[in-house]
Each structure stands twice: as C-alpha cells, then as structure tokens.
Amino acid sequence: MSNEDLTSVLLETPSTSFLPGRCHPLSKKCQPPSGLRCLFQERNRVCCLSILILILAVLTLILVAVVVGSDKQKKVTPFDPEKVILEEASGDAIKETLRFLTSEPHTAGTEADTRQAGWVAQVWRDQGLDTVSLTPYTVLLSYPDKDLNNTIQICDATGEVIWTSHSYQTPLGPGEDHPDVLPNFSAYSASGDVQGDIVYAYLGREEDFEYLQSQNVSVNGSIVLIRYGDIFRANKVLNAEVQGAAGVLLYLDPAYVCPKGCTANLTYPNTVYTPPEAVQMGTTYLNNGDPLTPFYPSLESAYRIPEDEAALPNIPVQPISYDDALQIFSHLGGEKAPKAWQGGLEVEYRLGPGLQNPTWTSRMSIHTRNTNATIFNVIGTITGREEPDRYIVLGNHRDAWTFGGVDPSSGTATLLEVTRLFSLLRKQDWQPRRTLVFCSWGAEEYGLIGSTEWTEQFASHLRHRAVAYLNVDMVFEGTYSFISMASPLLYGEVMKATQKVPNPNSNEVLNGRPHLFDTWLHRIPDPLHDGRPKFRGLGSGSDFASFQHVLGIPCMDMVYAAEPNASSLPLYHTLYETLHLAANLYDPGMHYHKALAQTWALIGLSLAEDMVLPLSVHLYGEYVKEAFENIKKLYGPDLEGEGIHLDYFEDAVDEFYEAANNWTSRAGEIDLNNILAVRAANDAQMMVDRAFIDPRGLPGRPEYNHVVTAPSSANIYESDSFAGLQDLLHNIQNLSDEEKQKRWRAVREHISVITHLTKAASNALTYDLW
Incomplete structure (x- = not known):
C-alpha cells in the first residue's frame, strides 16, 4: 500500500489510539488545536468539549484533595476547650471588672449592693448565658447608726471623758473617703450602754478564759478585750458571753498584722500590712442563713421567729483599731499578762480587771441595730446538652464590708472571667454535657445568708441533681502558694487542673516549677502522702457550707495562702481592701487572678464534660x-x-x-x-x-x-x-x-x-x- 493509500484509509477510519473527540493528527481539515481554536470549528466541537470536561475533572480532583486535606487537618487539631481556657484567660479583663466592683462600698442590703447585683446579671446576659435570674430574699441584717456613732470611752472620777475611740477609719488612698463608707461596727451586736472593768482575754478561746479563772480574774460583768486571730470572732464573743461578760472589744494586734513594724512606710498604702487606723469589721452571728428563718428559706410565706429567740449575741460588741487598743492597754491595771499574751504594741499588756487609776471607768455606747433588708442572688446557667438535669455549680459572694478589693471582689471578678471564657466556648458551638450553674451570692458576710437561703429553697433539686459546688471566696490570703480545701472526692480534679495551669510566680518557674501544682507540692506537701500536696479541711466561713455540710454535695474552695505563721490578709475586712491592695500590692499584672480563673474553669469543664464523673x-x-x-x-x-x-x-x-x-x-x-x-x-x-x-x-x-x-x-x-x-x-x-x-x-x-x-x-x- 502506497503512502497515499495509507493516508486515505486513515482519513476514512477513526483511530482508537487517540482520546475521543480529538481532531485526528493527520487530518488536513483539522490541524492540532492551538488554544481553543477548534471550539469554533463546527466539525470538531465535540472534541473541544472533551478537553473542557477533562480540565473541569482535574480541577474537581484538586478541590476534593484540598477539602480532604482540610478534614484531615481538623482531625489532627480538633476544637480544644482546655486550650481556649488556658490561652484566652485575661488578667487585664479581670482587672477592669475588679475596678468597677471596688468603685464603691457595697455592704449587703444597700442600694450599692443591689446595683452590683443588677450589673452582674447584665454582664452574664451580654456574655450569652442561657438563663440569668435575680433571686430576692428579705432577711435580718445589721447596720451601725451613722448619726449616733459607736464609741468606747475612758472617763475620770468626775465623768469627764479622757479618751474616745475612733468611729471611722482614716482614708489613706484615693476614693477611700467615699460618703457611703459605714462607721466601725460588728454585725448583730446588741445595742446599749455598758459600764464596767476591762479584762484582757488574749484570743478569747476557752483555754484563755480558763487561764483567767486560774488567776482569779473574773470576767463577769466586765468589758472583755480580745485579740483577733486563731478562731472565728463569733466563737470569741460566745465564749465571753458564757463567762458573763457585759461587752466585747475586738482588735487587731500589730504582732500579727504588721510584724515588720507599724511605721507609715511599712504599712498600707505602701505595703499589705495594717496601719494603726485599721478596723476589722465582721459578723458576730455563729449560725448560717437568715437568723429569723432557721432551716427554711426566707420567702414571703415564711414564718419568722421573734428576734429575741434568734441565735444572736446578747451583749454589745465593737471592733477597734490597734491605735485605740494602745490607749486602753496604757491605762489597764491588774497583773502582767503572760509572755505568750504580750503583743506588738509598745506597752506592757496587763490582764485587768479595771484601770490603773481606780477612780476611772470604762464604758461602751453601741447603737448598732438589726433590720430587715432585701438581698439578691444572681444565678446564671449554661444548659447541658445530654444531662441537663445534672448541675456543676460555681459560686462566689458579692457583698463586702467596704470596697472588698480582696474579699470578695477579687473572687467575683475572677468568676466573671470564668463565665467569659465559657461564653467564648459557646461562640464556637460548644455546649457542656451537664448544666453549668453560676452563682453570685448576697449577704455572705453576715452569715452565708444568700447561699444558705438558696440551698434551703432548692434543697430537693440540689440534693438529687447537683454533682459538685466549686467555690472561691477570695483570691488571696497571701502569695506563698495555691491551696485548696475540698471534699476528698474532688482532690484528684483539683490536682489535675493545677498541673495544667502555668505558675504565676516567675521565680518559681525559674526554679523549675512551671505549674501551679509544682509550687503547691513543694511548699505545702502532705506529710502523710508522698507526691501529694496538702489539702485543708472544709470548715465553714464561706458559701460551700450548706452544700457540703447540709446536703452532702462535694465542695471545693481555693485561695493563695500566706506563709506559715504569717498573717493571712492583714487588711481583711478593713477600709483598705481596695483595688490598689489587690492589683498593685498583691498581684501586679494580675497573674495570680488569671491562674485561679484558669484552674476554676478547668475543674468546672472536666466535671461538666467527662462522661464518667472524675471523682476520687x-x-x-x-x-x-x-x-x-x-x-x-x-x-x-x-x-x-x-x-x-x-x-x-x-x-x-x-x-x-x-x-x-x-x-x-x-x-x-x-x-x-x-x-x-x-x-x-x-x-x-x-x-x-x-x-x-x-x-x-x-x-x-x-x-x-x-x-x-x-x-x-x-x-x-x-x-x-x-x-x-x-x-x-x-x-x-x-x-x-x-x-x-x-x-x-x-x-x-x-x-x-x-x-x-x-x-x-x-x-x-x-x-x-x-
């Protein structure tokens, strides 16, 4: 066959060696295409469409590969709530919240306290919590008379006043002269005028009164001067009342609250230690909840017992500064107090009774009054996706004796940071397995009133549905080490969380302790268990009490502790618990606040998410x-x-x-x-x-x-x-x-x-x- 014949056959017989639709390479009528020229050639439209289909197929394969690769990448790095908590927690955000909370005194039952309750509720609504509610209770609270101040006086034989105690603490920093600051008082003190000898009873413990008895020093009918420390103030007052005391004075001794010296440069506002003008206020009520509705919630329908049947002190009580205590000790008579009872004032401590000048007298004039007031709990929730009837409860109280820079507002600001972190998770379509419940309690300072009334009202729900209650009263007692008090069921979760949280103490990090847990284990080890830090026991004194000790719901609290044998928060419950104290003197940079927020959120997250509850x-x-x-x-x-x-x-x-x-x-x-x-x-x-x-x-x-x-x-x-x-x-x-x-x-x-x-x-x- 000649070349021409071969060409003729090839032109008449389609070749199967080429892709369908292509122009035959030997055809004179269709040259190999350049670009899309063949698209416009009627006879070759089919072959050019085939090219387009091929290109689209390749592009589709590329797109599928990208998507598959992306999916593989997502599987490698899934959404990690713990990572969000650890990376997004912000000390700056906590500080700004704390700045607002400390902008005015907000004692329970006052207009300022109500304003702050509404503000917390609005913050939680803005953060996107599923439900936010304010729960009111009308309860018995206690206030001083601003027009008739409480006073302690020493008078001479003619009745002329030689000395009078201070009614207010002296402002030492910006904003401390706020008009709503209350005069010095002890909540629930009985009112009245008392005249009698003064007796010094050291710490007011049972053994201290036994020592006085052994020295033939009678407390009966006397005004008892007691140093703060070691036991709860209400226990001191009860011990004195049992001994027949007519009144009680409570003071902060400089040996404990300014151990390095009491000069201006060694005390607030230059340090965390107590200046001579400071007075620790607080409750003298020994029980929990509204005094007039014991065991049951203080609802409108509640029966209220007569006030004289309530478990309240029957004698006047007044806190004084150590500057005032110095004046009393300077005039006090009687035998010299034992060495252990001597304190940090530059005077010899004597037992009494009475004054060195037997013609002089001492008297208390106390005008503190009890009255009904309305308090609010603020409750917010994030509903569980699979077990909405199981509750992980996180809480902190909101009320303060004055500005509450540490107790409780450091904790409140941290709680609002925890809810902000959970709101960030919600924005990424996260929802916990179990329901998270956030609580801002009212009137804790008076006797855990808000949390107790709430647990009494909803006892049936909580008893059957609450998994745990996670409390933070305040962030600081000091900065020595993190420590927790907890039901043993929660030991493991607290230790696990602190092993993930970066250490806020930079010096500890340099010493090879990169996490919160490491310093806790190093500085407060459990002497009975190697490799485990020590936990404190759950006493009372904060809002976990009714959850743990009444309903049997496992609880946890946590705080940064002071050094062993050192003063725990020397400015506790004084005028000087301010933003300056919390954010400048204790925690510049807010690193400790941030670490506590991370720990709190991680514990809450684990309890809310783990399919099998991680209880120890x-x-x-x-x-x-x-x-x-x-x-x-x-x-x-x-x-x-x-x-x-x-x-x-x-x-x-x-x-x-x-x-x-x-x-x-x-x-x-x-x-x-x-x-x-x-x-x-x-x-x-x-x-x-x-x-x-x-x-x-x-x-x-x-x-x-x-x-x-x-x-x-x-x-x-x-x-x-x-x-x-x-x-x-x-x-x-x-x-x-x-x-x-x-x-x-x-x-x-x-x-x-x-x-x-x-x-x-x-x-x-x-x-x-x-």
Whole structure:
C-alpha cells in the first residue's frame, strides 16, 4: 500500500489510539488545536468539549484533595476547650471588672449592693448565658447608726471623758473617703450602754478564759478585750458571753498584722500590712442563713421567729483599731499578762480587771441595730446538652464590708472571667454535657445568708441533681502558694487542673516549677502522702457550707495562702481592701487572678464534660480510714475505759475503704455505650458524700448534717473529721458525774449512727440494696 493509500484509509477510519473527540493528527481539515481554536470549528466541537470536561475533572480532583486535606487537618487539631481556657484567660479583663466592683462600698442590703447585683446579671446576659435570674430574699441584717456613732470611752472620777475611740477609719488612698463608707461596727451586736472593768482575754478561746479563772480574774460583768486571730470572732464573743461578760472589744494586734513594724512606710498604702487606723469589721452571728428563718428559706410565706429567740449575741460588741487598743492597754491595771499574751504594741499588756487609776471607768455606747433588708442572688446557667438535669455549680459572694478589693471582689471578678471564657466556648458551638450553674451570692458576710437561703429553697433539686459546688471566696490570703480545701472526692480534679495551669510566680518557674501544682507540692506537701500536696479541711466561713455540710454535695474552695505563721490578709475586712491592695500590692499584672480563673474553669469543664464523673472515690476511702485512726489514737483509751469498743465502727470503715478501692479499680469496665450504665455509675459516685448525711444533724448541732466533714464547734473556720464525735469527747473528763453519764450515752449513740452511715456509703458503691 502506497503512502497515499495509507493516508486515505486513515482519513476514512477513526483511530482508537487517540482520546475521543480529538481532531485526528493527520487530518488536513483539522490541524492540532492551538488554544481553543477548534471550539469554533463546527466539525470538531465535540472534541473541544472533551478537553473542557477533562480540565473541569482535574480541577474537581484538586478541590476534593484540598477539602480532604482540610478534614484531615481538623482531625489532627480538633476544637480544644482546655486550650481556649488556658490561652484566652485575661488578667487585664479581670482587672477592669475588679475596678468597677471596688468603685464603691457595697455592704449587703444597700442600694450599692443591689446595683452590683443588677450589673452582674447584665454582664452574664451580654456574655450569652442561657438563663440569668435575680433571686430576692428579705432577711435580718445589721447596720451601725451613722448619726449616733459607736464609741468606747475612758472617763475620770468626775465623768469627764479622757479618751474616745475612733468611729471611722482614716482614708489613706484615693476614693477611700467615699460618703457611703459605714462607721466601725460588728454585725448583730446588741445595742446599749455598758459600764464596767476591762479584762484582757488574749484570743478569747476557752483555754484563755480558763487561764483567767486560774488567776482569779473574773470576767463577769466586765468589758472583755480580745485579740483577733486563731478562731472565728463569733466563737470569741460566745465564749465571753458564757463567762458573763457585759461587752466585747475586738482588735487587731500589730504582732500579727504588721510584724515588720507599724511605721507609715511599712504599712498600707505602701505595703499589705495594717496601719494603726485599721478596723476589722465582721459578723458576730455563729449560725448560717437568715437568723429569723432557721432551716427554711426566707420567702414571703415564711414564718419568722421573734428576734429575741434568734441565735444572736446578747451583749454589745465593737471592733477597734490597734491605735485605740494602745490607749486602753496604757491605762489597764491588774497583773502582767503572760509572755505568750504580750503583743506588738509598745506597752506592757496587763490582764485587768479595771484601770490603773481606780477612780476611772470604762464604758461602751453601741447603737448598732438589726433590720430587715432585701438581698439578691444572681444565678446564671449554661444548659447541658445530654444531662441537663445534672448541675456543676460555681459560686462566689458579692457583698463586702467596704470596697472588698480582696474579699470578695477579687473572687467575683475572677468568676466573671470564668463565665467569659465559657461564653467564648459557646461562640464556637460548644455546649457542656451537664448544666453549668453560676452563682453570685448576697449577704455572705453576715452569715452565708444568700447561699444558705438558696440551698434551703432548692434543697430537693440540689440534693438529687447537683454533682459538685466549686467555690472561691477570695483570691488571696497571701502569695506563698495555691491551696485548696475540698471534699476528698474532688482532690484528684483539683490536682489535675493545677498541673495544667502555668505558675504565676516567675521565680518559681525559674526554679523549675512551671505549674501551679509544682509550687503547691513543694511548699505545702502532705506529710502523710508522698507526691501529694496538702489539702485543708472544709470548715465553714464561706458559701460551700450548706452544700457540703447540709446536703452532702462535694465542695471545693481555693485561695493563695500566706506563709506559715504569717498573717493571712492583714487588711481583711478593713477600709483598705481596695483595688490598689489587690492589683498593685498583691498581684501586679494580675497573674495570680488569671491562674485561679484558669484552674476554676478547668475543674468546672472536666466535671461538666467527662462522661464518667472524675471523682476520687478511692481517696475518700483513704480519708475516712485515716480519720478513724486519728479518733482511735486520740480517744481510744478513754472509750475503752468506758467499755465502748470501736470494732463495728472499724469494720464499717474497712468495708468502705475496700469498696472505694474496688470502685476505682473497676471504673474502666463501665460500658460507655450504655447510657444507663454510665448514669448508674455517676449516681453511685454522687451518693458517697450524701450517704454520710444524718437528717437529725450532729449532736447538739442540728444545723450540720455531715458526720465525716463538719466545722469545728470551737472554731467554725476549721474542720474536724467526725466532728460530732469529737465534740462529745471534748473535755468530757472535766464534767460532773451526772453530765458524764449523759455524755457517754450520747457518744455510744453517735458511734452507732456513724457506723450505720459508713456502711450505707459502702452499699452505694456496690449497688447492693443490703
């Protein structure tokens, strides 16, 4: 075949060796295309469309590859709520919130307190919380008379006044001369005029009054001068009243509150230490909640007991400065006080009674009054997506005696930063598994009133639905180390969170301790457990009390502690708790505030999100066993001497310890695909603290129901393990024979109750009915 014949055949027979639609390369009618020229050639339109289809196919493949790559990238770096919390927390934001909160005094029940409640509510609405509400209660509060100031005076034989105490604290910084600052007073003090000898009773503890008795110094009918420190002020007042005191004066001793010296350059506003003019105000009410509606919420429908039946002091009480205390000690007579009772004033401390000049007299004129007022709790929520009926509650109180720069506004500002962080998560379509509840409590300073009324009102809901309550009263006692007080169920979560939060102390970071946990472990180690920092016990004194000690809801509080044996927040409850103190003297840069916000949010996040609640059940078993061993060590011989054996009690403790350890070892076997199995496991953990609740209350203290963790009756700021039992055994040998018999019977009964409830806690973990 010639070349021409071959060409003719090729032109008439389509070739299968080329892509469909292409112009044949040997065709004279269709040359190889240049650009899109063939598109305009009628005979080759099909082949050119094929090219376009090919190009679109390639572009589609590229686009798919980009999308797939993007999806793979998302799987590698998913949305991380913890990362948002750690990276977005802002000290500057906390400072601006704190600036507003400290702009005016906001004592509970005042117009300023109501304004701040409304402001917090609006902030939470602006942040996008799902619900925000203000819950009002009408309660009994206490205020000084601005027109008739409380005074302490020394008068000569003719009745002429030699000296009068200060009614106000002297402003030392900007804004401290605010017209709404209240005169010095002790809340719920009885009013009246008292004239009598002055007796110095050191710290006002039981043993201090016993010492005075041993020295034949009578307190009966006297005005008792007591130093702040060691125990709660209301316990001091009660101890004095029991001894027959006619009135009480409370003062801050410079040995404790300005140990480096009391000159102007060594005290506020130059340092965190207490100037001579400072006065610590506070409540003298020993119980919690509205004094007129004990055990029940102060709603409009509530029955209110007569005021003279309320558990309030029956004698006048007044706080004074150490400058005023110096004047009293300078005139006080009697024998020299023991060395341990001497303080930081440049004068010899004497016991009294009476003054050095026997013709001179002392008198108190107190015009503090009790009155009904309206307080507000502010409650905000973020609703859970899968378990909306399970609550993780975070709270802080809002009211302050004056500006509240540390107590409580440092905590309030930090709480609002926590809610801001959760609102950032919400903007990324995040929703917690369980409902988050945020609480700004009213009237905490008067006796945990707002939180107590709320838990009384919603006790049924909370008892069955609340997983935990996470409290921050204030950010600082000092800056030595982070520390937490908590139910053992929350030990693990607190330690886990602090291991993730950067250390706010730059010097500690340089020393190889990069996280909050590291300094806590280094400076406050648990002497009984290597590798674990020490936790404080949950006493009272803040809003966790009714959650933990009445309802059995596991609680946590946290704060930065002062150095051992150093003063904790020397300016506590004084005029000088200001923005300057918190943001300049304690925390320049707001690094400590920020770290606490991160810790608080991380704990809340974990409890709200983890499918199986991350509670430290085994550590609770360990705690109960160690508490029992302590009781046995302290009181075992006395109990055996009365024929009281602890065998059943010990068996119950061992059973609970074993059940708690078994629970932890089996936690990995929970079927996570079975929502009922998960709910049952979580309910069992939630039952642990609740199982130790005695509905009848502790012996002689029906306001507290938890038989394992409860405040000490001698000092409600502190916690005693098996406090009811320790109360009964305290000083039992000093009682009369008849009283001893009654007390030993109560001991037997209470040991039986504890044994029963400890067994109930074991059953809760094993799902056993009996």
